[in-house]
Amino acid sequence: MARYILKRLLMMIITIWIIVTLTFVLMKAVPGSPFNEERTTNETVQANLEAHYNLDEPYIVQYLLYLKSIVTFDFGPSIKQPTETVNDLLGRGFPISFELGIVTIIVAVISGIILGILAALRHNGIIDYVAMSFAVLGISIPNFVLATLLIQKLAVDWGLFPPATWSSPAHMVLPVIALATGPMAIIARLTRSTMLEVLTQDYIKMARAKGLSPWKIVFKHALKNALMPVVTIMGTLLAGILTGTFVIEKIFAIPGMGRYFVESINQRDYPVIMGTTVFYSAFLIFMLFLVDIAYGILDPRIKIHKKGGGE
Amino acid sequence: MEKILEVNDLHVTFTTYGGTVKAVRGVNFHLNKGETLAIVGESGCGKSVTSNAIMRLIPDPPGKISNGSIIFNGKDLTKLTEKEMRQIRGVDISMIFQDPMTALNPTLTIGSQLIEGLRQHHKISSENAKKKALEMMDLVGIPNPEVRLKQYPHQFSGGMRQRIVIAIALICEPELLIADEPTTALDVTIQAQILELFEKIQERTGVSIILITHDLGVVAKIADRIAVMYAGKIIEVGTKREIFYEPEHPYTQGLLKSVPRLDLKGEKLTPIDGTPPDLFSPPTGCPFTARCPFAMEVCDKVYPFHSELSDTHHVECWLQDERAKQLLATSATK
Ligand SMILES: Nc1ncnc2c1ncn2[C@@H]1O[C@H](COP(=O)(O)OP(=O)(O)O)[C@@H](O)[C@H]1O
Ligand code: SF4
Ligand SMILES: [Mg+2]
Numbered sequence: 001m002a003r004y005i006l007k008r009l010l011m012m013i014i015t016i017w018i019i020v021t022l023t024f025v026l027m028k029a030v031p032g033s034p035f036n037e038e039r040t041t042n043e044t045v046q047a048n049l050e051a052h053y054n055l056d057e058p059y060i061v062q063y064l065l066y067l068k069s070i071v072t073f074d075f076g077p078s079i080k081q082p083t084e085t086v087n088d089l090l091g092r093g094f095p096i097s098f099e100l101g102i103v104t105i106i107v108a109v110i111s112g113i114i115l116g117i118l119a120a121l122r123h124n125g126i127i128d129y130v131a132m133s134f135a136v137l138g139i140s141i142p143n144f145v146l147a148t149l150l151i152q153k154l155a156v157d158w159g160l161f162p163p164a165t166w167s168s169p170a171h172m173v174l175p176v177i178a179l180a181t182g183p184m185a186i187i188a189r190l191t192r193s194t195m196l197e198v199l200t201q202d203y204i205k206m207a208r209a210k211g212l213s214p215w216k217i218v219f220k221h222a223l224k225n226a227l228m229p230v231v232t233i234m235g236t237l238l239a240g241i242l243t244g245t246f247v248i249e250k251i252f253a254i255p256g257m258g259r260y261f262v263e264s265i266n267q268r269d270y271p272v273i274m275g276t277t278v279f280y281s282a283f284l285i286f287m288l289f290l291v292d293i294a295y296g297i298l299d300p301r302i303k304i305h306k307k308g309g310g311e
Numbered sequence: 312m313e314k315i316l317e318v319n320d321l322h323v324t325f326t327t328y329g330g331t332v333k334a335v336r337g338v339n340f341h342l343n344k345g346e347t348l349a350i351v352g353e354s355g356c357g358k359s360v361t362s363n364a365i366m367r368l369i370p371d372p373p374g375k376i377s378n379g380s381i382i383f384n385g386k387d388l389t390k391l392t393e394k395e396m397r398q399i400r401g402v403d404i405s406m407i408f409q410d411p412m413t414a415l416n417p418t419l420t421i422g423s424q425l426i427e428g429l430r431q432h433h434k435i436s437s438e439n440a441k442k443k444a445l446e447m448m449d450l451v452g453i454p455n456p457e458v459r460l461k462q463y464p465h466q467f468s469g470g471m472r473q474r475i476v477i478a479i480a481l482i483c484e485p486e487l488l489i490a491d492e493p494t495t496a497l498d499v500t501i502q503a504q505i506l507e508l509f510e511k512i513q514e515r516t517g518v519s520i521i522l523i524t525h526d527l528g529v530v531a532k533i534a535d536r537i538a539v540m541y542a543g544k545i546i547e548v549g550t551k552r553e554i555f556y557e558p559e560h561p562y563t564q565g566l567l568k569s570v571p572r573l574d575l576k577g578e579k580l581t582p583i584d585g586t587p588p589d590l591f592s593p594p595t596g597c598p599f600t601a602r603c604p605f606a607m608e609v610c611d612k613v614y615p616f617h618s619e620l621s622d623t624h625h626v627e628c629w630l631q632d633e634r635a636k637q638l639l640a641t642s643a644t645k
Pocket of ligand 2: 561598599603604605606615627630
């Protein structure tokens with residue numbers, strides 16, 4: 001296990017390094033600089049500023065400085081908001097984005113699985129049809145469209161929930177629904193189809209032949225096997241939810257990390273771009289690692305911990 | 312002898328898009344306490360459906376026990392509710408399936424799959440349950456049971472898995488064990504070991520066994536009586552002697568000719584020509600007519616009556632009619 005984790009950690013570091021390098025190249029390839037946009041700064045001031053942020057150095061030196069800032073996890077101050085460091089921005093935005101993301105994942109996974117199981121157990125019944133029509137809708141409506149609809153109907157027309165910002169549990173409802181519906185629908189459909197397949201397996205028949213209750217058969221024997229494909233696509237779903245938070249945070253004016261990320265790119269605020277990119281990618285990679293661990297726990301045939309006995 | 316199971320006029324149908332499959336069409340047989348009855352027949356003749364019907368494990372829909380009774384220890388199983396049936400499955404009647412590679416749940420340890428039946432039906436401490444599990448592992452011949460209990464199915468070979476499946480079936484000490492082709496998926500040497508295990512278990516526990524197989528060779532070793540099934544009906548039943556040495560039904564005779572035998576070395580193996588009838592619309596007469604070398608005009612039209620050649624030897628074939636017997640006798644003397 002320790003060996004495996006060590007190997008994975010090394011892989012993660014390499015992945016992050018590649019992402020950082022690509023981001024650096026893209027950052028430099030995009031024309032513009034933090035100082036030559038709207039404001040007309042005079043030449044010397046601009047040169048001084050660039051020198052201050054080491055932007056006058058050769059690219060290779062700048063690149064190495066960036067790497068250093070990543071290793072020490074100190075990105076320095078934001079260029080656009082010089083009173084704040086990048087770490088300040090992350091520290092403020094991350095808990096909010098994290099909350100939005102985690103609540104979304106929990107809601108999507110739990111409701112998706114429950115919906116999928118119900119549909120499978122009532123195969124071709126009313127619940128099945130309703131759940132699956134709902135799922136198809138959920139998959140085909142983009143989250144920003146759903147977000148707009150939710151704000152219009154539930155917030156503006158009916159006044160059930162606050163339309164924007166992030167200050168109480170009630171504020172969470174609409175953004176979480178908007179962000180969770182797509183992944184939930186995907187999970188529901190996948191759970192249903194794998195559940196249906198698992199229920200025809202011999203070991204389920206054997207469990208019935210033991211006289212086990214239907215409840216035990218579904219939760220002890222079928223669910224674990226049915227969830228494996230769900231765990232497999234969790235990585236993709238997580239990435240989707242993560243990018244979804246940029247859009248949803250923007251629509252609902254949620255002061256999370258997504259805003260800084262998007263703004264920093266528009267403003268060529270290099271330290272903030274680097275900081276948020278590293279942070280987002282490290283977070284996603286770490287989540288994917290957790291998904292793999294979960295997969296290994298669910299399926300004993302995948303050996304990540306120790307060498308199995310065999311005959 | 313005391314009967315533990317009596318199946319009367321059992322009919323099972325499956326409703327599909329293509330029509331209604333009449334998989335089992337009036338099956339009658341019984342099982343005495345402590346004996347082994349083999350049900351033999353070509354694949355698709357309704358053996359598994361019959362055994363699933365006894366366990367009430369026919370998937371409904373599309374399947375349905377449309378008629379008949381299954382009397383187990385005086386109780387008609389077809390009349391029980393699903394909940395009552397759960398008290399019988401795994402406790403009084405257990406079942407072993409054909410493919411040990413798929414019968415075990417890949418995500419659960421052997422130990423948990425062994426013990427769960429026991430804990431479902433009896434109030435038993437986990438310590439005692441484990442003790443019982445170790446006992447069972449020992450009975451079915453799995454070495455090093457302490458370690459093995461903690462392992463997963465993929466860590467066992469096919470033969471070992473079938474032993475575990477047998478241990479699971481026996482852990483609640485059932486009175487009746489239904490084994491549906493328990494050795495078909497295994498290679499020959501392992502087959503022999505598993506059959507020996509059945510004998511040993513019956514000796515120790517006195518369990519009554521229904522052994523389902525398409526292979527008469529398997530039956531020769533351990534069956535007391537044999538029922539031959541064809542197109543959803545039992546067409547001949549008798550003791551092992553009667554079936555092997557005095558088979559009366561042309562289908563049984565054909566089956567015997569297609570089994571390799573040690574005592575008849577020189578003889579050629581001849582498979583039965585043709586295929587069984589379509590069970591969507593089975594013939595009204597004898598279903599074997601199209602393949603039978605003795606078929607007569609009546610065979611196609613009317614189903615043959617039931618003849619009892621002895622207490623134990625019953626057959627359903629028009630050749631048992633006196634007129635057919637006379638005809639055969641005269642043509643033989645010519
Ligand atoms: N779930 C089902 N749906 C439709 N037909 C079935 C089903 N199960 C079995 N049958 C039909 O019942 C007949 C007997 O099958 P089975 O008992 O499995 O044969 P076998 O003697 O090989 O065990 C076959 O013709 C099969 O097509
Ligand atoms: S009833 Fe007729 S067709 Fe059927 S087995 Fe007997 S002789 Fe053959
Ligand atoms: Mg079968």
